[in-house]
Amino acid sequence: MSRQRLMPSAPIEVRAGVATDAGRKREHNEDSYFAKAPVFVVADGMGGYAAGEVASAAVAAEFGLLTGRPSVYASDVRSAFGRAVAAVHSLPAGGGAGAGTTLTGVVVSDSGGVGYWLCFNIGDSRTYRMRGGQLEQISVDHSVVQELVEAGSLTRTQASIDSRRNQVTKAIGAGGDGELDFWFLPAEPGDRMLLCSDGLTGELDDGRIAAILRETTDPQAAAERLVAAAVDAGGRDNVTVVVVDAFAVVEAFADGDADTVPRASRAGGRR
Numbered sequence: 001m002s003r004q005r006l007m008p009s010a011p012i013e014v015r016a017g018v019a020t021d022a023g024r025k026r027e028h029n030e031d032s033y034f035a036k037a038p039v040f041v042v043a044d045g046m047g048g049y050a051a052g053e054v055a056s057a058a059v060a061a062e063f064g065l066l067t068g069r070p071s072v073y074a075s076d077v078r079s080a081f082g083r084a085v086a087a088v089h090s091l092p093a094g095g096g097a098g099a100g101t102t103l104t105g106v107v108v109s110d111s112g113g114v115g116y117w118l119c120f121n122i123g124d125s126r127t128y129r130m131r132g133g134q135l136e137q138i139s140v141d142h143s144v145v146q147e148l149v150e151a152g153s154l155t156r157t158q159a160s161i162d163s164r165r166n167q168v169t170k171a172i173g174a175g176g177d178g179e180l181d182f183w184f185l186p187a188e189p190g191d192r193m194l195l196c197s198d199g200l201t202g203e204l205d206d207g208r209i210a211a212i213l214r215e216t217t218d219p220q221a222a223a224e225r226l227v228a229a230a231v232d233a234g235g236r237d238n239v240t241v242v243v244v245d246a247f248a249v250v251e252a253f254a255d256g257d258a259d260t261v262p263r264a265s266r267a268g269g270r271r
């Protein structure tokens, strides 16, 4: 007698694209990424003299260990984050104000089998969601200018050109340790998640980013077009982009007895 095994199915089926470029001004690319379901992260290293790229690569590698499961939960992300912090602090340049990195990411998660995006962030890399053609920033920058905007001392436009715009208030290592912020968002077929380092948002405003995302259906082509546009616009920093499209999502539906049951639905031009 053979035992029937239920194959674990992903609560969100995704297609992803990724692109990165050192830009026009920097010799090294200190950004790192991991992009394989169910884990997607971008890390923007800092510290110079190769320290930044080692720190960001160490963090991306820790999160890469979360692959091989259909769903990732906040406890998994917290554990990976703890290991990532330890890994950065163990680097030769990892103490004090030495090597460090930002981290922004999204993992495929679920609640009772229903598909959710679990987003997390520390620093000034960003996570956005495009839904119905509208781009929304999910993460909140840990930066000096973000604090000034929230205090009403700067407008968003002023912040985008302020000389302090590259100063982060939290990071992994670099003397700026702090906690991750989390967002747990119900997923819909057609959702498009965008992760990026500030080399993208420092060159292109949200309107331009949204236009490119709307015009480009394929996630790999979208990531490449965004990076190319940032380099064309000046490329003053390393730029890294991950685009994650949900093409099938387990959503909650009410059945005849008003119980909700998880059921898969597929993208049908809802983007």
Ligand code: CA
Pocket (backbone or CB within 6 Å): 044, 197, 198, 199, 237, 238
């Ligand atoms: Ca950067």
